[in-house]
Amino acid sequence: MHPVKMVRSGVSRSSLSSSRFNSATWRDSACVLVLTMLTAVLCSLFDVSELAYRWTRRAERFQLDELPVTLCVLAAGLAWFAWRRYRESQRELAHRRALEEQAERLLAENRRLATQAIEAQEAERRHLARELHDELGQYLNAITLDAARIRDLSSAREPEIHRVSLAVMQSASFVYRQIGGMIRRLRPIGLDELGLPSAVEHCVDGWRTRLPHASFALTVDGDFTGLADALNVTLYRLVQEALTNVSKFARESRVEIYLVRTPADGERHGEIVVTVADDGPGADLWQPRAGLGLIGMRERVESLGGEFHLASRPGDGFMLCARLPCQAGVPEPSGAPSDEPSAPIEPPDAVRSEN
Known part of the structure; x- marks a missing residue:
């Protein structure tokens, strides 16, 4: 409790x-x-x-x-x-x-x-993601375009210059991918533009690609508009961390993710329930764990006034469940400006590659 x-x-x-x-x-x-x-x-x-x-x-x-x-x-x-x-x-x-x-x-x-600490952290992450996108992105884009121009001009005359220009383009493409990964870790893709369900679905699709031997089932029920930013980020991080644990301990299991918002009832504002369960090898919850992922999830949930529960036995799968009030994470009125989140960097067509 x-x-x-x-x-x-x-x-x-x-x-x-x-x-x-x-x-x-x-x-x-x-x-x-x-x-x-x-x-x-x-x-x-x-x-x-x-x-x-x-x-x-x-x-x-x-x-x-x-x-x-x-x-x-x-x-x-x-x-x-x-x-x-x-x-x-x-x-x-x-x-x-x-x-x-x-x-x-x-x-x-x-x-x-x-809650205020989480809000400040997310605001700083939004600001850092925007700086990475706006400041470094334009310079990397210029480097790539210049290298492509050098490649086109030297392809028939200077093989060495042609090789160096290709190396520059490859380096710029690598930096693009690295910065894009940083932005994704700082701020969930699509969370601000498309909403929480779409961001969670994008996260699950990413794990489908990384874990081809596992099967994923996502169920979203309810309206998730109008939630505080801290609550949205916490719900997303819960699913993200739970799937990270699946990749470590249950790579060939069936994973079921439920994201449900219960309707308001009278004076109660309703709550949001997140459940991630797999049929993997499970774990003994009474044994000490070396990682801090579950501890971090519990602290995030409880800081917003929610409840965090785990259920598992060796050989019987693993399940985590979090319940948070829909009004959790509503920030105190303040005049602090908030930065608009930015999309992850996409390399130009000349050097675009699959992550």
Whole structure:
């Protein structure tokens, strides 16, 4: 369970326990009062004091006739002691409730700061992707065009110049591909232009090419427009990291990806559920893992107020499931400008090649 929900459930349990404690206190007090009155009535009917005097008068030298007063003082002292303990328990409950409310506020603040950190990170990545595309792209394009011109002019006269120009074009093409890969890692392709479902579908298609022995099934259900950028990126990274794990441990398995948005229900805004399951060799979740991918996914999901679950056994496949509220990642109002994302660099026709 998410920490914030645990705190809320703890607060509700504390309130419920306090009300039960109060009702039990009054019920027990009523029982004591009724039992005292019943004892007084029985003692008056059966003359218990006279009987006790006849039984104890032979032990007058032990002053047993003074015992009732002593017992009354003892009973009053025990009642005072119980009342003090009751007051202290009430103060302790109030203190715990205050601490739980403070913890809830701190967790909410921590979640807000984590969301802002993700927003800042993605804004920086957008800016860096645009700089790579706009600044380096145009110079590489110019180098490629110049090299193509040298190649055309020297093809019949200078074989050495022709060979060098081809080497320059190949180097420019290589740099194009490398920068395109950097941009794809910095910012998912098509996420801003086409939306989350198309970006996820493009990611799955890429893994279909890389893992020909695995089969992939993608199911998208619901409307994914209007989501915060941090939420879109988190959902995409979840699928991306899950498929990366498939490439490491289940290269010949069947993989099923579900991306579902549940509709809003009354005051609830709905939630988004991402599930990636495979029928590969599985893993023992109780054993320590060397990688940080799953830890990073859990931190991303929980920073947006979601839940992250894993299910696996050796030889029985692997499944991860994340549930996030649709309103997660809504940024705080600010005047910070945001850069428009840019498309990945495509080399010119003269040197375009398959990645």
